[in-house]
Amino acid sequence: MQEIRRKYVVPGDRIIDGNFRPLFNVIKAGNSIIATRVGIAEAGREGVKVIPLSGIYIPRVNDVVIGKITDHSSLSWEVDINSCFSAHLPAQDVFGRDFSPARDDMGSQLTIGDLITARIIAFDRSRDPMLTVQDKDLGKVPRGEFIKISATRVPRLIGKRGSMIQTIEQSTRTRILIGQNGIIVVTGKDSDGIKLAVRAIRLVEEEAHTANLTQRVKSLLGVSDPSRQEPSPIPKPQNVQKNDELQSSIQGVEEELKEEVEEGERT
Amino acid sequence: MTQTRNLIDENGKRTDGRTTDELREIRITAGVVKNADGSAFIEFGMNKIVVAVYGPREVHPKHMALTDRCVLRCRYHMSPFSTDTRKNPAPSRREVEISKVMREALEPTLMLEDYPRAAIDVYVEVLQADGGSRCAGITAASVALADAGISMRDIVSACAAGKVDDKIVLDINDTEDKEGGADMPLAYMPHLEKVTLLQLDGILTEEEFNKCLDKAIKGCIMVYEVQRQALMQKYFGNESELREEQ
Amino acid sequence: MSSSKRSTVIVEHLRRQQMWESISRGKRLDGRNLDETRVIEIEPGVIKKANGSARVKLGNSEVVAGVKVETGEPFEGLENKGALILSAEVLPIASPYVEPGPPDEETIELARVVDRGIRESEMLDLNKLVLKPGEIVYVIFVDCSVVNADGNLFDTTSYAVVSALINSKMPVFEIRDGKVVDTGQKVDPPITTLPVSVTAVRIGESLILDPNAEEEACMDARITITTNSDRCFTAVQKGSTGAFTVDQLRRAAETAKIKGDEIRTKLRELTNVGR
Numbered sequence: 001m002q003e004i005r006r007k008y009v010v011p012g013d014r015i016i017d018g019n020f021r022p023l024f025n026v027i028k029a030g031n032s033i034i035a036t037r038v039g040i041a042e043a044g045r046e047g048v049k050v051i052p053l054s055g056i057y058i059p060r061v062n063d064v065v066i067g068k069i070t071d072h073s074s075l076s077w078e079v080d081i082n083s084c085f086s087a088h089l090p091a092q093d094v095f096g097r098d099f100s101p102a103r104d105d106m107g108s109q110l111t112i113g114d115l116i117t118a119r120i121i122a123f124d125r126s127r128d129p130m131l132t133v134q135d136k137d138l139g140k141v142p143r144g145e146f147i148k149i150s151a152t153r154v155p156r157l158i159g160k161r162g163s164m165i166q167t168i169e170q171s172t173r174t175r176i177l178i179g180q181n182g183i184i185v186v187t188g189k190d191s192d193g194i195k196l197a198v199r200a201i202r203l204v205e206e207e208a209h210t211a212n213l214t215q216r217v218k219s220l221l222g223v224s225d226p227s228r229q230e231p232s233p234i235p236k237p238q239n240v241q242k243n244d245e246l247q248s249s250i251q252g253v254e255e256e257l258k259e260e261v262e263e264g265e266r267t
Numbered sequence: 268m269t270q271t272r273n274l275i276d277e278n279g280k281r282t283d284g285r286t287t288d289e290l291r292e293i294r295i296t297a298g299v300v301k302n303a304d305g306s307a308f309i310e311f312g313m314n315k316i317v318v319a320v321y322g323p324r325e326v327h328p329k330h331m332a333l334t335d336r337c338v339l340r341c342r343y344h345m346s347p348f349s350t351d352t353r354k355n356p357a358p359s360r361r362e363v364e365i366s367k368v369m370r371e372a373l374e375p376t377l378m379l380e381d382y383p384r385a386a387i388d389v390y391v392e393v394l395q396a397d398g399g400s401r402c403a404g405i406t407a408a409s410v411a412l413a414d415a416g417i418s419m420r421d422i423v424s425a426c427a428a429g430k431v432d433d434k435i436v437l438d439i440n441d442t443e444d445k446e447g448g449a450d451m452p453l454a455y456m457p458h459l460e461k462v463t464l465l466q467l468d469g470i471l472t473e474e475e476f477n478k479c480l481d482k483a484i485k486g487c488i489m490v491y492e493v494q495r496q497a498l499m500q501k502y503f504g505n506e507s508e509l510r511e512e513q
Numbered sequence: 514m515s516s517s518k519r520s521t522v523i524v525e526h527l528r529r530q531q532m533w534e535s536i537s538r539g540k541r542l543d544g545r546n547l548d549e550t551r552v553i554e555i556e557p558g559v560i561k562k563a564n565g566s567a568r569v570k571l572g573n574s575e576v577v578a579g580v581k582v583e584t585g586e587p588f589e590g591l592e593n594k595g596a597l598i599l600s601a602e603v604l605p606i607a608s609p610y611v612e613p614g615p616p617d618e619e620t621i622e623l624a625r626v627v628d629r630g631i632r633e634s635e636m637l638d639l640n641k642l643v644l645k646p647g648e649i650v651y652v653i654f655v656d657c658s659v660v661n662a663d664g665n666l667f668d669t670t671s672y673a674v675v676s677a678l679i680n681s682k683m684p685v686f687e688i689r690d691g692k693v694v695d696t697g698q699k700v701d702p703p704i705t706t707l708p709v710s711v712t713a714v715r716i717g718e719s720l721i722l723d724p725n726a727e728e729e730a731c732m733d734a735r736i737t738i739t740t741n742s743d744r745c746f747t748a749v750q751k752g753s754t755g756a757f758t759v760d761q762l763r764r765a766a767e768t769a770k771i772k773g774d775e776i777r778t779k780l781r782e783l784t785n786v787g788r
Binding site (some may be wrong): 300301302303306313315317318319321324327342344346347348349350351352353356357388390392394395396397 | 559560561562563566573577578579581583600602604605606607608609611612615654656658660661662663770
């Protein structure tokens with residue numbers, strides 16, 4: 001069967017002809033599969049897709065995102081998740097089921113301008129995304145250096161099984177919180193390490209579509225590069241808190257890499 | 268409009284030296300407005316137009332949102348210094364009409380059902396106008412929309428044809444627009460082969476009309492190559508030559 | 514009527530903290546010193562159809578200004594002077610927070626403050642722009658379009674106006690048989706001085722020059738000061754809801770004088786004129 005590995009496409013470009021399954025960012029037109037976004041097209045046994053290189057973050061249920069509190073009503077906080085929809089965090093999620101606006105002061109938990117790591121628990125065509133901070137390692141982000149990148153570059157930044165992000169964290173001795181929505185917070189003891197980590201992240205953002213990126217990142221970080229890249233084993237959940245955050249982002253990517261084949265429409 | 272003087276000389280050269288089938292020089296750069304989600308700058312003849320796309324984004328006021336698809340808003344506006352005589356910054360009736368036909372030229376290609384309850388804003392700002400600014404604006408807007416990562420079925424390319432000295436010519440310039448026999452702007456989806464904007468100012472016989480249509484479409488296909496190149500250049504840089512593989 | 518508004522830009526607490534910590538160590542988040550302005554780029558003559566024009570970038574803030582010279586009636590009370598009409602529009606392309614529509618109070622303030630700096634300094638000798646006293650004068654339109662908004666639009670717009678005027682070639686009109694006629698000649702505009710505006714904001718107790726959008730979102734107060742080629746002050750505007758001590762204002766004025774000179778030299782250099 002014909003296969004396409006890395007074809008650069010713009011909208012309207014014909015990727016391939018034949019009885020292929022359209023996966024995401026493509027449509028079927030007659031006997032051809034057409035790209036609907038600017039990106040890198042791939043076609044194979046599982047189907048045809050385009051990995052987009054631009055576009056804002058469209059929320060997906062179960063994504064872990066980093067959002068900013070922008071307002072609140074008496075029952076929930078409004079959260080900017082760097083998307084075209086504002087998300088909501090119900091006060092009950094933080095205070096518990098017996099939350100009462102008369103008794104409980106929302107400002108005592110979260111104020112406008114705070115950053116939170118949260119998971120999207122509900123989102124569909126008829127309503128705005130709803131968040132929870134109830135899982136492990138979700139909640140207010142107390143400190144760190146704040147960066148925003150294009151959400152389309154997040155998978156590349158995380159890398160296969162988290163390899164790219166782990167390389168950066170380990171060589172700069174930082175902890176990097178990544179939201180699927182492109183918001184990143186870097187913490188570490190050493191400010192030079194943090195600066196280097198930020199540079200590495202920017203490099204990945206700019207060159208996400210190129211080959212041999214891993215090598216260039218490694219040389220920026222001053223890491224020796226064996227010609228074969230061994231992915232580090234994924235840390236188990238009972239380890240230090242750091243690994244759980246990484247775990248939840250890695251989980252996202254792994255699911256993605258699997259689900260890429262199964263999902264119908266992907267941003 | 269009936270012509271009063273000859274606009275094509277004995278050698279077949281037009282007022283700007285072009286032949287009847289030549290496009291003016293086009294240059295398109297994608298991603299020029301830092302704050303925008305997508306943008307493009309086009310120079311088409313002496314037209315200088317910058318387009319910025321914001322979206323999909325939240326709709327304000329909320330009651331304007333549509334439940335099943337995205338709202339597309341398009342604004343064509345000319346800066347006061349863009350024309351020969353200074354133009355008042357307030358929107359004119361011409362700008363209002365052009366905003367509408369532009370939106371209707373772009374809408375067929377966008378997959379708006381993918382972004383319910385959101386809005387996409389397309390702002391077309393003419394910094395210098397030179398005949399055919401609506402076509403140049405649509406051309407740049409299409410690049411800006413692709414730059415913003417909005418899902419679309421095809422790119423939209425636009426070009427005008429017209430009648431000058433009883434000949435059908437491609438891409439009318441400012442003088443030909445003001446003094447010539449007919450002006451037909453057209454927008455076209457090059458892969459789907461469909462027309463999304465068509466207007467006519469002037470007098471054409473049926474045969475002339477059909478010739479004009481064909482010529483404008485040919486022009487659109489030429490314009491498409493420049494649009495595609497602009498996107499490839501921004502996203503894939505020098506690699507676009509090396510890395511395409513089957 | 515002007516009312517308090519909720520901020521359009523909400524800056525993350527983490528980011529605000531980063532900014533304060535950095536400023537207290539004498540550096541800003543983009544690496545600049547507190548009294549350092551961003552790189553100024555000028556492209557004169559960008560709009561060939563205008564009598565003069567310039568595209569100015571101050572960091573990522575970008576403004577295009579165009580000059581159009583026509584004739585018309587003088588302003589009331591100024592019968593023996595040419596008319597200068599300055600306008601500015603922050604285009605919706607410039608920022609996600611701008612909506613199309615009539616200018617809001619911020620845009621109107623921008624246009625008026627820039628205008629004041631140009632007019633009060635008498636940059637153009639309007640006495641030389643009269644055709645028939647009391648009846649027909651030169652009308653100079655300077656229109657500014659803000660193309661990208663990344664803070665300090667006051668200075669960016671001001672430099673764009675000054676550069677566009679320096680770059681202008683004015684048509685020469687005459688009255689023949691009671692009609693105004695363009696003679697086809699072109700002359701340099703009657704420029705007497707180069708006004709330069711310098712804007713600073715107070716964040717905590719530090720005064721920082723040429724704020725970008727993020728710094729403006731975190732500012733307590735803002736001051737814009739315009740000086741002319743003789744280092745005299747010709748226009749001042751305090752903005753935002755905070756306050757300044759008198760000492761801070763004196764320091765700001767001194768900085769505006771010194772920086773004004775530096776930037777004046779730069780504007781001359783970049784528009785290739787020795788005035």
